[in-house]
Amino acid sequence: MAAAKRYDALIIGSGASGGMAAKELTARGFEVLVLEAGPPVNPQRDFSSHTWPYQIMYRGFGPPGWKQQEQWMQDTASYYSRHFYVKDSEHPYTTDPGKPFMWVRARIVGGKTLHWGRLSWRLSDLDFHAASHDGFGDDWPISYADVAPYYDRVEEFIGVSGNKDGLPHVPDGRYMPPMPMTCGEQLLRKGAEKLGRRAITMRVAMLTGQPKPFMKGRRKCHYCGHCGDGCDVNAMFNSVASTLPIAAATGRMTLRPNSIVRHIITDTNTGKATGVAFVDRITQQEGEVFGKVIIVAASTLESTRILFNSKSRQHPQGLGNSSGVLGHYLVDHFGGIGAAGFFPILAGRDPINEDGKATGIFIPRFRNLDAKTKHSKFLRGYGFECGSGISMFPGMARRLISGFGPEYKKQVRRYYTAPVGMTVRAAMLSRFENYTELDPDGVVDAWGIPVLKMHIQYSDNEREMAKDAAETSEEMLRAAGAEVVSTGGQMTAPGRIIHELGTARMGNDSRTSVLNKFNQMHDVKNVFVTDGASFVASANHNPTLTILALTIRACDYLVDEYKRGNL
Amino acid sequence: MLIQRKKQTPDPATATQTKLHSIHGLLRGRAFEGQFVARAKTYRFAFNPTTAAIVDQKLTLSGRLRLNSSQGEQVVLENVNAKLLATQGGVGGSPVRRQLLTGTAQTAQTSTSEQKMEQERGPETELQPGLHAFESPKSDSLGRPNVESTDTQAFVGVLYFQLSPLSSQALRIPLDMSAVQLNGRLAPTDDVARDLQLVFSDLVLALGGKQPDESTVQQNLEVLNRIFKS
Numbered sequence: 001m002a003a004a005k006r007y008d009a010l011i012i013g014s015g016a017s018g019g020m021a022a023k024e025l026t027a028r029g030f031e032v033l034v035l036e037a038g039p040p041v042n043p044q045r046d047f048s049s050h051t052w053p054y055q056i057m058y059r060g061f062g063p064p065g066w067k068q069q070e071q072w073m074q075d076t077a078s079y080y081s082r083h084f085y086v087k088d089s090e091h092p093y094t095t096d097p098g099k100p101f102m103w104v105r106a107r108i109v110g111g112k113t114l115h116w117g118r119l120s121w122r123l124s125d126l127d128f129h130a131a132s133h134d135g136f137g138d139d140w141p142i143s144y145a146d147v148a149p150y151y152d153r154v155e156e157f158i159g160v161s162g163n164k165d166g167l168p169h170v171p172d173g174r175y176m177p178p179m180p181m182t183c184g185e186q187l188l189r190k191g192a193e194k195l196g197r198r199a200i201t202m203r204v205a206m207l208t209g210q211p212k213p214f215m216k217g218r219r220k221c222h223y224c225g226h227c228g229d230g231c232d233v234n235a236m237f238n239s240v241a242s243t244l245p246i247a248a249a250t251g252r253m254t255l256r257p258n259s260i261v262r263h264i265i266t267d268t269n270t271g272k273a274t275g276v277a278f279v280d281r282i283t284q285q286e287g288e289v290f291g292k293v294i295i296v297a298a299s300t301l302e303s304t305r306i307l308f309n310s311k312s313r314q315h316p317q318g319l320g321n322s323s324g325v326l327g328h329y330l331v332d333h334f335g336g337i338g339a340a341g342f343f344p345i346l347a348g349r350d351p352i353n354e355d356g357k358a359t360g361i362f363i364p365r366f367r368n369l370d371a372k373t374k375h376s377k378f379l380r381g382y383g384f385e386c387g388s389g390i391s392m393f394p395g396m397a398r399r400l401i402s403g404f405g406p407e408y409k410k411q412v413r414r415y416y417t418a419p420v421g422m423t424v425r426a427a428m429l430s431r432f433e434n435y436t437e438l439d440p441d442g443v444v445d446a447w448g449i450p451v452l453k454m455h456i457q458y459s460d461n462e463r464e465m466a467k468d469a470a471e472t473s474e475e476m477l478r479a480a481g482a483e484v485v486s487t488g489g490q491m492t493a494p495g496r497i498i499h500e501l502g503t504a505r506m507g508n509d510s511r512t513s514v515l516n517k518f519n520q521m522h523d524v525k526n527v528f529v530t531d532g533a534s535f536v537a538s539a540n541h542n543p544t545l546t547i548l549a550l551t552i553r554a555c556d557y558l559v560d561e562y563k564r565g566n567l
Numbered sequence: 568m569l570i571q572r573k574k575q576t577p578d579p580a581t582a583t584q585t586k587l588h589s590i591h592g593l594l595r596g597r598a599f600e601g602q603f604v605a606r607a608k609t610y611r612f613a614f615n616p617t618t619a620a621i622v623d624q625k626l627t628l629s630g631r632l633r634l635n636s637s638q639g640e641q642v643v644l645e646n647v648n649a650k651l652l653a654t655q656g657g658v659g660g661s662p663v664r665r666q667l668l669t670g671t672a673q674t675a676q677t678s679t680s681e682q683k684m685e686q687e688r689g690p691e692t693e694l695q696p697g698l699h700a701f702e703s704p705k706s707d708s709l710g711r712p713n714v715e716s717t718d719t720q721a722f723v724g725v726l727y728f729q730l731s732p733l734s735s736q737a738l739r740i741p742l743d744m745s746a747v748q749l750n751g752r753l754a755p756t757d758d759v760a761r762d763l764q765l766v767f768s769d770l771v772l773a774l775g776g777k778q779p780d781e782s783t784v785q786q787n788l789e790v791l792n793r794i795f796k797s
Binding site: 068069087088089090092093094095096097098099100101102336337439441442443444445446447448453458463464466467470488489490491492493495496 | 586588589591593652653654655656657658659705706707709710711712713714715716717718721723724725727729748750752754771772774775
């Protein structure tokens with residue numbers, strides 16, 4: 001009987017990090033196997049970015065209550081993109097009573113890159129060295145200077161539209177032309193500036209310029225505005241359009257969809273990883289594959305779940321968990337707080353097409369940057385994602401205007417052209433007591449694999465930050481000349497922003513971290529965790545650009561170590 | 568389009584599935600209803616609890632499990648026990664309380680731009696006929712915003728039960744069904760299920776502390792049994 005094939009690298013996950021790892025490693029001659037838990041994607045069948053609401057029952061909102069029946073996920077999914085996500089009912093996880101967590105998962109080739117928000121911010125040393133700045137928690141083991149060259153490479157490769165804004169805490173990168181601000185966004189920018197704050201165009205991973213020669217199959221954005229439903233011209237970066245085809249073109253990547261990883265196999269003598277055990281989602285057949293190096297990139301919590309499930313004699317607390325830190329320091333960002341209203345000056349104007357700009361403006365962090373901006377009640381900071389413009393569906397009609405009958409319709413028509421709103425994106429402190437573990441009561445998924453239990457709550461720091469954000473958002477809207485209709489809101493439940501991070505953090509001390517500064521496991525040198533699990537802290541910025549940069553950096557290191565025979 | 572190099576040819580009929588790990592159902596009225604596929608055959612099921620009790624600090628429901636195959640066969644098992652293992656907190660719209668039904672339905676509105684609000688709140692929930700948004704308490708005593716679906720707005724979204732061993736012979740399903748987990752999702756669309764969601768939520772909260780709140784547990788057990796028997 002022939003010996004089982006041994007790949008140079010096994011990659012678990014085909015999302016942002018897994019796709020990038022496949023591209024990087026195949027480019028260096030590695031033969032890789034990518035294991036993806038979900039089905040393959042066929043853009044012609046699965047994307048519906050150019051489907052009009054009237055072509056779909058319920059105008060694309062789906063039948064009443066359908067989301068609640070399948071998942072709590074309400075952020076990004078529309079009826080058009082529901083098939084990108086898993087159903088909670090089929091993929092359990094558990095929580096403590098009264099402390100919910102919303103775990104949005106996309107088991108499909110390409111993962112969450114199929115519908116991600118595309119916001120691409122660099123972290124700065126204010127983030128990497130936050131603990132040195134304010135005394136809470138731990139610094140990352142890396143500085144901005146370590147990651148900056150990799151941010152450059154990522155931005156060049158994925159294509160990011162934006163401006164160079166000259167803000168040290170939101171470092172500039174290499175950008176394609178920015179998407180222009182709408183009239184309302186210009187007004188809001190001026191309002192923020194009156195209060196000494198900046199409002200900048202969002203930096204998004206979308207092609208606003210001509211695609212570069214290596215961006216085969218990708219086209220310039222044509223502003224259809226349905227990015228979250230699958231971009232069928234591939235203007236937005238995702239694994240399916242970008243990294244995976246390039247890796248596949250080398251002939252050195254094998255992609256195995258529908259492969260649900262049970263655990264990582266380790267050598268009983270050396271404790272090193274030798275392969276991965278999985279079950280086929282369709283056939284239920286069990287399988288094992290083997291590799292010299294394992295890249296775990298299944299998404300923050302799924303990666304940690306796999307590590308917990310990879311217990312063995314040498315790794316009794318889970319793979320890489322000699323420190324006992326695995327699962328801890330779970331964070332998300334929070335949202336839900338902000339202000340909304342109308343610009344009277346824009347009310348009643350002739351509608352124009354502002355619908356297709358699938359982005360807005362961002363008010364970067366302005367608290368706790370230095371002694372002058374220090375807030376007495378909380379550490380770290382928050383920014384605001386803001387938007388103003390005319391959209392196809394008059395959402396403000398049911399959010400901001402009340403009443404009924406002819407007068408109501410008149411008001412909707414009048415204010416249709418004038419809505420404005422801002423919502424917070426705020427940092428959450430990384431605390432040991434926010435953690436995940438294998439469910440102690442033995443809950444399993446449909447394949448009998450133990451599931452995670454989440455333990456996470458906001459601290460007073462986040463609550464105070466939310467209070468401040470409610471006040472400052474209203475203040476800025478009023479300064480911009482808006483009529484404020486609603487303000488405040490509720491903080492989103494942890495997980496809802498889909499920026500879950502931490503749980504296998506990097507660090508220089510193997511007693512307090514799972515990974516070293518190159519995303520390599522302290523305990524098992526041939527295992528790398530390259531997704532958001534490696535984050536030390538959340539900052540207040542969307543994490544994907546940093547995940548991509550860290551993945552490239554990890555792959556560079558991996559290749560060097562591999563050549564030296566150290567893996 | 569990405570082409571996978573090794574084409575799979577799934578054939579459920581020859582699948583090696585030998586064990587049924589879990590089934591998932593929605594609470595409809597008093598029953599958890601759903602379906603599952605085993606050896607290429609689809610089965611609809613309904614678990615109708617008739618009694619509720621606390622056994623070893625765990626909520627345990629007992630009742631009837633009915634199975635219907637796609638070929639029209641029906642099998643009923645009596646005295647099936649479902650022991651509550653764990654729960655998942657729901658997120659989003661809290662259960663509609665009966666006393667608020669006349670014209671109310673949702674949790675607090677978020678105050679964001681219409682685009683962002685579309686993203687952060689499911690657009691469908693407030694479009695349910697006859698239901699309108701209402702203001703819920705937004706701040707704590709220190710004036711800080713509340714967290715959605717926590718404290719008084721907390722509710723249970725999914726109940727994970729361990730079913731007592733099921734006889735595959737009696738059910739005529741060629742699978743090991745000795746340890747089937749029932750994932751019971753609470754997304755009510757009828758009044759009975761709404762009431763049950765409230766009772767389950769209160770019961771789980773009362774049981775969940777380090778020291779269970781015995782009197783609340785007993786009160787809710789009584790209500791639960793009354794609803795099951797009504």
